[in-house]
């Protein structure tokens with residue numbers, strides 16, 4: 001008996017191939033929060049320790065578990081789980097306590113110490129991982145033998161992206177529901193060919209690296225394939241055959257698999273030698289086998305080493321399983337002839353018997369002279385001879401009557417009964433034997449469970465790297481230089497999603513230079529000019545660079561960041577019961593608490609949710625704070641013209657604007673980001689583009705010119721009487 005639950009089911013119809021389905025467990029020991037997640041369908045088992053409730057929340061939102069368990073007595077933990085769709089269950093407290101959790105884990109992995117998992121002095125992580133395992137085994141009664149890896153990871157290994165940033169930058173899905181599904185980074189760059197690769201890509205995009213060496217070694221792998229298109233195509237073709245090796249394997253391991261899974265497993269493993277030799281050729285084929293400081297061995301050769309060729313297993317499955325096995329396990333037809341003598345004999349017996357029965361009808365028609373005589377079969381009576389009522393007189397005496405039906409009588413004979421026993425008995429025994437043979441083959445597969453899982457892990461990475469290479473070739477991406485000097489320079493950068501979805505305009509590339517004296521860029525320009533696009537594009541390029549991918553630019557230098565923050569647009573979060581302004585300031589507060597000189601901050605129109613002067617004052621002091629205290633590289637798109645004055649007051653603040661031309665009282669958008677502040681905001685011209693009626697526009701112009709006579713002073717103070725509200 002096992003208990004199915006949202007976080008642990010195997011239902012193909014509900015599982016999405018490109019998504020992990022996680023069960024999560026939480027724990028708290030002292031100050032640190034422990035989080036562990038298990039995906040039973042892939043064998044993933046990870047745990048981490050997190051410092052704050054907010055960061056825990058972010059990580060939960062990133063992983064999107066379907067089910068969460070927590071220690072029953074810790075009500076505080078439960079309260080911190082407000083924004084998740086997961087089913088939440090509590091579980092006995094003692095299970096999460098360090099000693100019992102450690103015992104659970106040591107027992108499961110058969111080790112004496114957990115230090116090898118990186119869990120030394122990690123009581124919260126141990127508690128969560130042990131708790132998760134205990135819940136699976138004891139409450140849900142699940143088989144967990146295939147969970148033979150446990151990975152401890154930490155925020156600091158990765159570029160931190162808070163939930164707001166993941167949403168705002170539209171990494172995995174578009175911000176608005178009505179946007180096409182493709183309008184997100186994941187879809188724009190996803191060229192993986194296996195579900196394993198797709199899941200890994202989602203992981204890499206939401207957890208980019210924060211170590212230059214690790215990033216460079218991925219880049220080097222991508223470059224190897226970018227330079228060799230034909231070989232890349234071969235590689236991706238091989239990977240396609242591998243399909244979802246992880247889930248196939250796990251289905252076999254937990255006993256829900258069938259002969260088709262064995263077949264698919266063989267087709268996958270058959271590709272291993274090809275894949276390894278493609279990697280080998282690629283590594284030696286490229287002229288510059290550059291061994292940089294990333295590692296002495298290129299990532300690709302490490303991955304090739306991780307792929308374990310299993311020729312004997314392939315041969316076994318090939319000999320055992322037919323090319324088109326049925327879904328059912330207990331109806332026969334799975335095992336190939338020649339694999340088992342016993343099975344072959346049983347099948348021969350069945351065949352002989354069936355042939356004899358097939359001939360019987362002809363023979364009996366001759367013997368009895370009844371032309372309509374039939375030999376038939378049904379599940380209740382087995383084989384019988386049927387004679388219609390008109391011919392009853394001719395029925396021989398040795399026929400034994402079995403059943404009367406409307407128009408006929410049914411008979412058996414001794415001979416037929418004997419043959420029937422032979423056929424049916426043999427058939428039953430042979431399907432049973434087939435099932436046993438299937439189990440034997442499966443057992444041999446499971447002896448290699450670990451090796452195959454390891455190989456699958458390498459293939460998932462290989463698929464993402466090959467996908468990056470494909471994207472780079474298709475869309476002309478470049479390899480960014482990654483270092484630690486703290487600069488962010490982009491030549492001819494493009495927005496990776498918009499450049500693919502833009503229909504009636506060509507995407508105009510733009511440059512970016514941040515770092516050193518260029519710390520805070522204030523971007524002004526009329527509505528619709530392209531400010532928001534530009535600042536998002538910079539963030540997306542920076543993020544992509546941290547995943548090891550090439551980037552949508554002609555040339556880029558992206559030094560390692562620790563976090564990317566975004567605060568974009570005035571957006572209501574009614575679901576959380578907060579007003580626009582409240583959301584806006586609390587997100588901004590988060591940035592001000594956590595940003596530092598290694599962060600990238602993207603601010604779009606902050607201060608919009610309140611009155612002009614409130615908003616302007618807040619925006620003003622936020623820029624000052626970012627400039628003086630935090631030192632974060634910042635791109636700030638704003639409609640507050642007054643802010644551009646800051647460039648003259650603060651040394652590392654500078655102005656950019658998105659150029660427009662005025663022509664016949666119309667605006668023409670050039671989409672070009674240039675130095676300096678915008679001269680005016682063209683609000684009325686943009687309103688014309690949007691179809692506001694002419695009389696309204698004329699009146700607006702009149703009001704505007706009245707207002708302009710009572711301008712604001714540069715310092716943010718008020719010169720005249722009326723308050724300018726033109727740009728609200």
Ligand code: ADP
Pocket residue numbers: 502505506507508509525526527528529530531532533534671
């Ligand atoms: P703003 O924030 O200045 O109001 P957006 O960034 O929202 O403007 O851009 C408005 C529209 O302009 C975008 O939806 C896009 O269609 C177009 N656009 C923006 N930047 C570019 C560009 N570099 N090349 C081509 N079209 C662009």
Ligand code: MG
Pocket residue numbers: 528531532533604
């Ligand atoms: Mg905008």
